[in-house]
Amino acid sequence: MSLIDLxxxxxxxxxxxxxxxxxxxxxxxxxxxxCMRCTSGCTSLKLLELKPHEIILLVNSGFVEEIVSSDIxxxxxxxxxxxxRCPQKASPYDIIVALRNLAVEREVKIPEAYMKAxxxxxxxxxxxxxxxxxxxxxxxxxxxxxxxxxxxxxxxKFKAIFxxxxxx
Amino acid sequence: MKVAIYxxxxxxxxxxxxxxxxxxxxxxxxxxxxxxxGASCCGxxxxxxxxxxxxxxSARNLALASQTSLDDLLVPCNECHFxxxxxxxxxxxxxxxxxxxxxxxxxxxxxxxxxxxxxHVIDLLHDVVGIDTIKAxxxxxxxxxxxxxxxxxxxxxxxxxxxxxxxxNPKKLDALVEAVGAETLDYSxxxxxxxxxxxxxxxxxxxxxxxxxxxxxxxxxxxxFVDTCPYCHIMYDTRQKEAATTVGGKLSLSVLYYTQLLGxxxxxxxxxxxLHLNQSFKPEKFGL
Numbered sequence: 544m545s546l547i548d549l550x551x552x553x554x555x556x557x558x559x560x561x562x563x564x565x566x567x568x569x570x571x572x573x574x575x576x577x578c579m580r581c582t583s584g585c586t587s588l589k590l591l592e593l594k595p596h597e598i599i600l601l602v603n604s605g606f607v608e609e610i611v612s613s614d615i616x617x618x619x620x621x622x623x624x625x626x627x628r629c630p631q632k633a634s635p636y637d638i639i640v641a642l643r644n645l646a647v648e649r650e651v652k653i654p655e656a657y658m659k660a661x662x663x664x665x666x667x668x669x670x671x672x673x674x675x676x677x678x679x680x681x682x683x684x685x686x687x688x689x690x691x692x693x694x695x696x697x698x699x700k701f702k703a704i705f706x707x708x709x710x711x
Numbered sequence: 712m713k714v715a716i717y718x719x720x721x722x723x724x725x726x727x728x729x730x731x732x733x734x735x736x737x738x739x740x741x742x743x744x745x746x747x748x749g750a751s752c753c754g755x756x757x758x759x760x761x762x763x764x765x766x767x768x769s770a771r772n773l774a775l776a777s778q779t780s781l782d783d784l785l786v787p788c789n790e791c792h793f794x795x796x797x798x799x800x801x802x803x804x805x806x807x808x809x810x811x812x813x814x815x816x817x818x819x820x821x822x823x824x825x826x827x828x829x830x831h832v833i834d835l836l837h838d839v840v841g842i843d844t845i846k847a848x849x850x851x852x853x854x855x856x857x858x859x860x861x862x863x864x865x866x867x868x869x870x871x872x873x874x875x876x877x878x879x880n881p882k883k884l885d886a887l888v889e890a891v892g893a894e895t896l897d898y899s900x901x902x903x904x905x906x907x908x909x910x911x912x913x914x915x916x917x918x919x920x921x922x923x924x925x926x927x928x929x930x931x932x933x934x935x936f937v938d939t940c941p942y943c944h945i946m947y948d949t950r951q952k953e954a955a956t957t958v959g960g961k962l963s964l965s966v967l968y969y970t971q972l973l974g975x976x977x978x979x980x981x982x983x984x985x986l987h988l989n990q991s992f993k994p995e996k997f998g999l
Contacts, residue, residue: 623865710764
């Protein structure tokens with residue numbers, strides 16, 4: 544849902560705000576003074592209308608539930624310009640990551656591809672299976688044909704520990 | 712010099728040209744690469760789901776690196792480089808996170824150590840091997856060719872955790888291209904992101920970001936585009952045709968990994984560098 548739709552009925556939720564803030568490390572959204580340096584350099588501003596300074600303002604105002612439920616937190620390209628350039632160490636990037644984590648925890652609908660990647664890691668340790676690729680001349684190649692050494696997928700022990708790390 | 716290497720996910724499962732060219736080029740520069748045994752994902756995509764689980768994955772790979780008893784770890788993927796560096800910074804300074812991760816590692820008999828120095832291709836070549844050594848090793852200088860370089864985002868930012876080059880004015884990759892006898896062009900889109908991370912949620916926007924950068928570069932009239940990250944390479948080379956549809960024009964720009972370019976200057980055969988796997992490469996433009 545869009546943020547504007549969600550904001551029409553919005554109520555600040557101090558508990559969720561506390562949850563987001565307590566999970567941060569070396570990041571200080573409370574110091575943000577809305578200079579908009581983040582937004583002016585944001586990779587996703589033009590195409591996806593992501594405005595990182597607004598995300599910070601909403602977190603600081605307690606509207607965490609609304610942003611967590613909004614698609615806008617999935618528009619970040621992780622280019623890290625906002626984290627680099629923020630003069631106040633408010634790092635919108637880290638806030639967006641924390642909001643994404645909270646969305647997963649609250650079982651909000653998230654882009655499927657992320658869950659697929661996690662499922663693949665649980666299965667083989669990597670985010671995708673070993674692929675056969677096609678050359679410019681339309682010939683197929685795999686690792687062996689290219690003379691690359693064999694690689695091993697993860698064992699059951701790894702899978703069990705990773706599952707535990709995910710809190711499952 | 713012996714260096715451990717962490718390949719990540721994208722390189723050993725699909726971006727074979729990067730792996731092939733890395734394996735070819737480094738021995739020529741007297742660097743022996745030692746593969747990690749049992750490596751897994753760095754946690755990059757997992758970070759969006761669960762940050763501490765992602766850091767466990769990174770720490771696990773760093774622990775595997777310390778098992779090799781080598782101090783240096785080469786991480787040729789920008790995303791993996793960021794994730795491993797971020798995790799190292801966090802567990803060095805955050806006791807609580809360190810305890811949590813060490814407990815998980817112990818279950819597999821692994822121990823985390825702070826000693827591992829994390830390198831990327833760019834700084835290992837520029838700062839350790841050195842421009843002069845590369846110049847001296849070049850057998851066939853790539854004279855008359857002009858490139859733009861794309862260092863990518865996550866190896867130059869955020870500078871507070873220590874990155875491989877300047878966050879706002881990176882020059883090392885330019886210097887490396889110039890070391891093989893070619894020219895580079897400074898351009899205003901240099902820091903623009905490839906968009907790969909958006910493939911998870913907004914594929915059209917991702918391709919559009921890649922397409923508009925390629926279009927701008929093509930209009931500068933250079934001979935090629937040089938990158939050093941499997942994700943950037945997927946956007947600019949593997950998916951160049953799809954990216955072209957977003958800018959309403961034909962894109963025809965040769966995109967190469969730096970290690971492939973260096974390999975050509977070292978007179979390594981094209982096939983051994985995986986150049987036949989680059990979808991956008993035009994051998995005739997390079998006199999091949």
